[in-house]
Amino acid sequence: MVKKCQKKRRSFKFFIVLLIITILILLFTFIYKERFLDKVDYSQKGNITYYDIYGIHMNFEGNFKLSGYSNPKLVLTDGIKEMIINWDLDKHDDEYSFKTSEYINDGINLERLNTGTYYLLIKVSNDDEDIYFPLVNKTEYKDLEYYTLTGADKKIDIIWDKYLENEILKFDIKNTKLPDDVYDITIDPGHDGSDAGMIVCANGDVPNYLGECSNSKAYKESDLNFTVSKALKDELEKLGYKVKLTRDSKNSKLPTYGKMGSGTTANTVKSKFNLALHHNSSNVPGGMSSTYGLEVYVADNSKFDLAKSFVKNITKKANISTSTKEEFKTEDGIYQRFSDDGITPYYYMIREVGGIATHAYVDGSNTKYDANPYYNSNNTAESYLLELGYIDNVKELKNIIDNPNDYARGIALGLDEYLKNTSD
Ligand SMILES: [Zn+2]
Incomplete structure (x- = not known):
């Protein structure tokens, strides 16, 4: 009994000494830092x-x-x-x-x-x-x-x-633990339930005015975008990232601006990256588009490290080539499209998401849309628009329909590799 008591007292003393030392160190650091500010x-x-x-x-x-x-x-x-x-x-x-x-x-x-x-x-x-x-x-x-x-x-x-x-x-x-409403990455599956984007027939036929195909299945760009986006969310979550989709289903409708629009959700949820996924078309009837391949659209004044990582990983995982399109091309697979002034990004998913860094300007003065609450913000997400392939090229369409997970894996790996390797 006595022995036990002594042991307890000894450990209590030890604890007090440790506490005093800790307090002294903290006090010293605090005083030193205050004196540094004096200097x-x-x-x-x-x-x-x-x-x-x-x-x-x-x-x-x-x-x-x-x-x-x-x-x-x-x-x-x-x-x-x-x-x-x-x-x-x-x-x-x-x-x-x-x-x-x-x-x-x-x-x-x-x-x-x-x-x-x-x-x-x-x-x-x-x-x-x-x-x-x-x-x-x-x-x-x-x-x-x-x-x-x-x-x-x-x-x-x-x-x-x-x-x-x-x-x-x-x-x-x-x-600190990240708040529930803060995300790492936002994905915008391009278009929505009220705007399908391009509609194509699997066999290359041109759909009728209702968007229907008589001899094969019809595919909407908005649905293909959603399928890859959902798969991308899963891939990124497997890698440990917290991901927000701008729309929850194929048919849900989405405003462009306001708090939770396609071009504003990324900043409302304070995500660091915004990825807008699209599929391209060159409007060649018959499914024989001679243009095909991947296009990664990037903001002005950008370093291409992440864009290159997307190009490398998507082409490899989805087994596709970079785009054959020459217009707006800056480097293999990397594209920059500007408005007439030559600086302002043409795509709102790049321009408006980046706030002042990318010359956003949708301030509500055009009453056709809501304002972008972040147009004048200096704290915004880095945004990319990915055109994953041409759906009016039947071969490329088939690859997209059959292997959406490969595209998703390539995009996820592209971002993850960049984040793990970048030191500055
Ligand atoms: Zn599109």
Whole structure:
């Protein structure tokens, strides 16, 4: 009995000592960090003139004046740990301007940040001394929040904070379970119950005005899109991702805009990626379209890493080729189609989903549709439009009808491979 009691007392003591040590470490870290913020030179400032989150990447643009120092760096630091952020820096006399990337889907990879509280600062070194100065917000935009992909389970708050009345940009990163209404990936099965897209006959006949075929089965593009989308959702869920479909059935109808439209659901559910699935046609009657193959449509100013991963994996898994179409082609299988100005993406699934990163403009002033509530947003999903093949080519149609899971597997693998390999 006595022995047991002593043992209990000893472990209680041990617990108290451990608690005190923990408190001391926390206190020391806290004081050190506060003192680090005291060391920041608030008399100099950099300006942020643009920032956004597009997909999993965050980007900043800005400028600052600097005399007496050379080799400035952009850092994300808590005073102890420090991460150097790559930037393109332009210098004219004492004036600098910077951009963290020339591409919209590149820059700071938010998936790679560790938990903690960090500040985005400009760092210069002089006579073995490091000097930090803050960045101030010159845009109309405010704080942002970002949820990492399922599995990483983190929330990142990007806050325009104050320290002793001075503006400072803070990244607060915490482990958290993802909220129920936040998703990783949104899939939009193109068209819907009220808009079938192209209707074709399996044998290449042209359907009658009711969309019926007399000697073979009729196929609607909207249904084929839905079949592959549903299979893609299953494939991505097997890989651990949380997936939202913009429509739940072949016949359900979907608005384009509003909160849960085809072009807006991705941002309402805060997903990082949006994939719009379609099947193409070249309007050649007789099922003998000489155009065939895969087309991946990409936004302007994009890095093609993910698009290339889609092309590689879809062509391999579905055993198809890249498209023979030359118009809008940028690289093999990769397409960019713009409006007349040469910059604004033609497809709303790319343009409107990306908010300011992709020049969205549906603000409700055209009363024919609802507004896109995210047209002016700087926190949006990275969006791709996939034309999986030509259904007025009977051979390609047969492959799509017989093997929808192969297409789905290729798309899922394309995204998963990209996410596992990308380090920045
Ligand atoms: Zn379509």
